[in-house]
Amino acid sequence: MFEYNNIFSLVATLLIGLGFGILLQKGRFCFTSALRDFIAFKDTRVLNGVIIGIVTMMLGTSLVYIFGVSSSNFWVSNYGLSNIIGGFVFGIGMVYGGGCASGTLYRAGEGYIHYWLVLISACVGYILFAALFPEFFLPYFFVPLQIFDGYSLIASLELLAPVVPIVLIATSIIYLRSKNKLIINQTIQSIKISNISSESLKAEWDTKLVGLGMGILATLWFVVWGTLSVTGPQAKWTGLIYSEIVGLETLQQNVYWNNVVFRDGIFSISLDMILFVSLILGAFISAYLSGDFKVRVIKRSRIPNAVIGGLAMGFGSRMAPGCNISNTFSGLAFLSVAGFITSLGLLLGVYVATHWMFRRSGCAI
Amino acid sequence: MEERKVNDEDMKEIEQSAVIIDIEGEVCPYPQIIAREEIKKIDSGKIVVIQTDHVMATKAVPQSVSNDVSEYGIWKSGSGQYKIILWKK
Numbered sequence: 001m002f003e004y005n006n007i008f009s010l011v012a013t014l015l016i017g018l019g020f021g022i023l024l025q026k027g028r029f030c031f032t033s034a035l036r037d038f039i040a041f042k043d044t045r046v047l048n049g050v051i052i053g054i055v056t057m058m059l060g061t062s063l064v065y066i067f068g069v070s071s072s073n074f075w076v077s078n079y080g081l082s083n084i085i086g087g088f089v090f091g092i093g094m095v096y097g098g099g100c101a102s103g104t105l106y107r108a109g110e111g112y113i114h115y116w117l118v119l120i121s122a123c124v125g126y127i128l129f130a131a132l133f134p135e136f137f138l139p140y141f142f143v144p145l146q147i148f149d150g151y152s153l154i155a156s157l158e159l160l161a162p163v164v165p166i167v168l169i170a171t172s173i174i175y176l177r178s179k180n181k182l183i184i185n186q187t188i189q190s191i192k193i194s195n196i197s198s199e200s201l202k203a204e205w206d207t208k209l210v211g212l213g214m215g216i217l218a219t220l221w222f223v224v225w226g227t228l229s230v231t232g233p234q235a236k237w238t239g240l241i242y243s244e245i246v247g248l249e250t251l252q253q254n255v256y257w258n259n260v261v262f263r264d265g266i267f268s269i270s271l272d273m274i275l276f277v278s279l280i281l282g283a284f285i286s287a288y289l290s291g292d293f294k295v296r297v298i299k300r301s302r303i304p305n306a307v308i309g310g311l312a313m314g315f316g317s318r319m320a321p322g323c324n325i326s327n328t329f330s331g332l333a334f335l336s337v338a339g340f341i342t343s344l345g346l347l348l349g350v351y352v353a354t355h356w357m358f359r360r361s362g363c364a365i
Numbered sequence: 366m367e368e369r370k371v372n373d374e375d376m377k378e379i380e381q382s383a384v385i386i387d388i389e390g391e392v393c394p395y396p397q398i399i400a401r402e403e404i405k406k407i408d409s410g411k412i413v414v415i416q417t418d419h420v421m422a423t424k425a426v427p428q429s430v431s432n433d434v435s436e437y438g439i440w441k442s443g444s445g446q447y448k449i450i451l452w453k454k
């Protein structure tokens with residue numbers, strides 16, 4: 001039933017998942033919020049944390065890769081216009097539904113019925129997508145649109161890969177210091193151990209520190225398993241649960257379930273699926289200890305947001321392929337072309353949906 | 366826009382003169398949209414208190430109205446309820 005090398009990788013997976021859940025919850029680390037609030041109010045606080053996380057992951061994964069600590073491969077998807085369309089649909093869904101793939105997950109742990117409904121709707125989206133894949137999405141979407149082989153600068157540079165993040169980090173430090181925006185002493189002061197109290201642990205954590213932690217955890221996850229993704233394991237859970245309802249044979253006959261979601265037709269619980277569950281658990285523990293947990297009943301008038309937003313995220317993440325985490329986080333960290341163009345489509349979707357939702361009060365950008 | 370610390374007693378005083386808006390159950394981005402509309406409606410120097418159970422609102426709402434607000438405060442119940450106090454410029 002389980003598919004893992006040893007007990008250590010299972011324990012590591014559980015701990016990394018709990019860590020992700022805690023960091024996402026404490027940092028209110030949400031990609032929708034990062035992009036939407038930048039467009040609507042030029043608020044860059046969450047966005048800065050996301051950028052720090054991406055660069056940390058780029059440095060971490062390229063280092064463990066060249067030192068041979070990790071045998072994982074960089075997830076580098078083939079690309080084409082399909083990524084932009086998939087990203088666009090996903091971007092619309094995450095603004096309308098109220099959260100990205102990772103944001104939905106940690107808020108499910110905080111007790112929101114709304115985000116559980118987004119999750120379930122995304123899963124229904126996967127089932128519909130898989131049913132339409134052989135006759136529609138494969139011949140009319142992927143074959144004509146996904147035409148280029150995947151390329152990642154970090155993967156192709158091999159031994160020279162860490163040079164890229166090091167140059168990026170050095171340049172931004174020099175730039176920020178010249179603008180007097182980076183006062184290193186003050187930053188170190190603010191994270192002194194003596195400043196940590198139960199009150200500061202219960203309050204919101206600085207998004208930049210959370211971004212740094214996310215990059216470090218994503219690197220550890222790269223050592224244990226591979227590329228960090230949310231909707232990938234979510235689709236696998238959907239498949240396993242769906243197979244209990246309609247029978248395994250039905251899924252084995254479908255090329256999308258049998259060859260894309262579960263590679264080589266192995267329908268079992270893998271480590272990334274365990275990470276997915278422990279992330280929700282980590283967010284629950286963190287929210288509970290911080291006084292942020294509450295079973296929040298969904299407003300009836302917002303049910304369409306959760307259902308339509310979730311379905312759009314389900315379809316969009318299958319079409320791109322990948323969610324905000326595998327593209328806008330891992331994909332950008334690997335400097336993968338698919339990551340960049342999917343993120344571009346996602347940003348366009350967020351832009352259109354944000355302007356529509358803020359049509360009465362207006363947007364900054 | 367500065368953050369002002371508020372305790373339970375401050376909260377009682379603030380609520381006597383503030384415009385109180387209950388948006389329990391709303392999730393992103395509706396708290397921000399509602400906050401922007403409500404802050405426009407009131408006079409300069411007045412206070413809006415937004416009652417919410419959305420964790421993200423405590424971060425996103427003050428930022429969404431930062432141009433119109435001189436100070437903001439966050440009151441936490443400890444059981445998933447929050448009051449966001451906005452002092453209009």
